[in-house]
Amino acid sequence: MTARVGVVTFPGSLDDGDAARAVRLAGGEAVRLWHADPDLHGVDAVVLPGGFSYGDYLRCGAIARFAPVMESIAAAAAGGLPVLGICNGFQILCEAHLLPGALTRNQHLHFRNRDQVLRIESPATAWTNTFAAGQEILIPVKNGEGCYVADERTLDELEATGRVVARYVGGNPNGSLRDIAGITNAAGNVVGLMPHPEHAVEALTGPSLDGLGFFTSILKHLAGAPA
Incomplete structure (x- = not known):
């Protein structure tokens, strides 16, 4: 049976179509999911896409966390x-306390849009299991509030428990502490990633095909998951 992956659309989402x-x-x-509908329609996994949910009023993701679908x-x-x-989706996960820390304004106060090298630190998640630890990939980054911050105790815990999923290599585009580009929860099923793997899945439009691994990983994970 084909795995069903839900992609949420919030008012202001930009990359939901790309993620789908x-x-x-x-x-x-x-499977397209709507922010105001709490029904997940039996999906096996969910992607929260990039964009500017609810116009990024208050803080990025601060309003989206209260959407019925998020409950x-x-x-x-x-x-x-x-x-x-992904990107705004990462911000929403932090605002919803599904992941620790927060995403703040880029330290240089400029929007950054470029192809970015990442190093995969943990392949032990539902979304990264087709990568190798230490593998470097190239996918786009595009954000104005992508600076990951957390207190030192939280950062140390993320490091010690292998919950840093990916780091920036060859220059940090936003000032994220410890070059963190993505993290996971303790169980490894919830992952937040600031760069955009959905924009690196086709040779025609992406700088590589490296982003496809996040989506093949979830299908591999679901294929091995108990019914």
């Missing part, structure tokens, strides 16, 4: 549902 296409290219079925996603994630938050 990436799911399909990986071999999954993309359902938070409850399902606690039960093991795999969730990937």
